[in-house]
Amino acid sequence: MSGGLFALLDDIAVLAKAAAASIDDVGAAAGRASAKAAGVIVDDTAVTPRYVQGLDPKRELPIIKKIAIGSLRNKLLFILPAALLLSQFLPWALTPLLMIGGTYLCFEGAEKIWEKISHHPEGQADELHEGGQVADEKDIVSGAVRTDFILSAEIMVISLNEVANEPLLSRAVILAIVALAITALVYGVVALIVKMDDVGLNLAARGNGVASRLGRGMVAAMPKVLTTLSTVGIAAMIWVGGHILLLGLHDLSEMLGWHVLALPYEWVHHAEEAVHGATGALGGLLGWITNTIGSAILGLIVGAIVVAVLHLLPQRARVAAEAH
Template identity: 75%
Template sequence: MAGGLFALLDDVAVLAKAAAASVDDVAAASGRASAKAAGVIVDDTAVTPRYVQGLEPARELPIIKKIAIGSLRNKLLFILPAALLLSQFLPWALTPLLMLGGTYLCFEGVEKIWERVSGHAEGAADQAHEEGKVANEDDITSSAIRTDFILSAEIMVISLNEVASEPFVSRAVILALVAVGITVLVYGVVGLIVKMDDVGLHLSQRESGFARTVGNGLVKGMPGLLSTLSVVGVAAMIWVGGHILLVGFDELGFTAPYDLVHHAEVAVKDATGALGGILGWITNTIGSALLGLIVGAIVVAVVSVFHRSKGTETETEAAASH
């Protein structure tokens, strides 16, 4: 009897060790999957603060909370099931879909550069200001969640590619952990960023000279930080989108762009010794960004021509109606 009990305890111990190892494997895979999507995570973190710029401070965190809930809902209820079904039944479709999202990121990044260079963004903002238009919180939230949906889809599909060889249930658990973990990370950092000026203002009113110095530094530095994040966000869109396209083209058999960038990366690594890893990565990033700029510029040009043609048709129809 005692022998049977000890055997049972041994079996339980073996199962417990197996379960612990499985948990460790899932956690490690979740970490690898999240790391692969780091570029898009930076992009998501850099893009979101602009949606609450100019709002009442008391409304900043509630709106970020709404965006975070919408982001998590998108990931868990829509993107995760779709990604799992595709990986199970149509795995060949993942690369084209990922490239479609990468093209959108390139387009959005280049469009923002074009708006800044051409002055269209400032003109639209001035017109809205003159007309007394105030952004509605629901509109802000909806716009942010739409942009986040694209970025979230990229994060989930990139993560899925990293764990595609795992069993179906493990894939589901890993992606769910990635979805929750990344959402908490991104919007926790975003909330910290947008409230940093309030923290600085509070510190600037303290009696301690050191606290006042830190507080004044935060208040003065936040506009520059937000501007820097805006630039980083645009750069990350183009770089991440270009890299997705670079790898996607290679997987689909069009290997020339990937080979060119890869050979340049290897040459830089071999020529720079101890700094080879960093400089090689920078080379790869520059190559990806150049591809992203080219593709984004092409899409922006096509969209601009389409909008102009639609505008011309509208004006023609209006003239004919008179």
């Protein structure tokens, strides 16, 4: 009897170890998947604070909470089931879908650069504050959630591509973890950003001590923090989008047998190997930088082409029509 009990306990211990290993594997896979979506995450974090600019400070956190709930709904109820069905029944479609998403990222980054150069207003968040008027909270939340849907779809598809070889249940669990973790991270950081100036003002009101100086410094630093975050987001989108396109062209060339599609990937890969081999101990870092620069160049070229097609050419056509 005791032997049977010990055997049962031993089996339970083996199952527990297997379950723990499985949890570790899921956690590691979720971490890798989230890391691949870093460019989109940074952009999502950079964009969202604009939606609460000009609002009553007491309403900032409730609105961010509503946007976060909408974002989670996007990921779990709409994007996750669609992504799982796609990966299960049409896995070959992941590469073209990723490339479409990568092209969109390149376009978003290039469009923001064009907006800065041409001094055009930036995106939907500014449309909600035109003319000094702040839109209704429902309009703000719905607009933010619509924008989030596109970014969330990118995050989930990029993450799915990293775990496409996992069993269906593992894929579902990993993507659900990614959805929860990224939503909490993005909107937690956004909440800290939008309340940082309030914290700074409270500290600044405490006389002339260290706390007051710290508060004034926080208030003065906020515009620079938002500007830096926005710039990093633009660079990350162009780099990540270009990298997705590089890898996608390579995969498509193997699927279709069209070697010419793989040429950009091969050029960047050969440059990365040459730098890696010629720089000794720093080879890994400099090789990664080379790959990043190559990806960013491709991303900027593709993004500029899409911006020209969608913005510059129609604008010139309108100008020509008005001239006649």
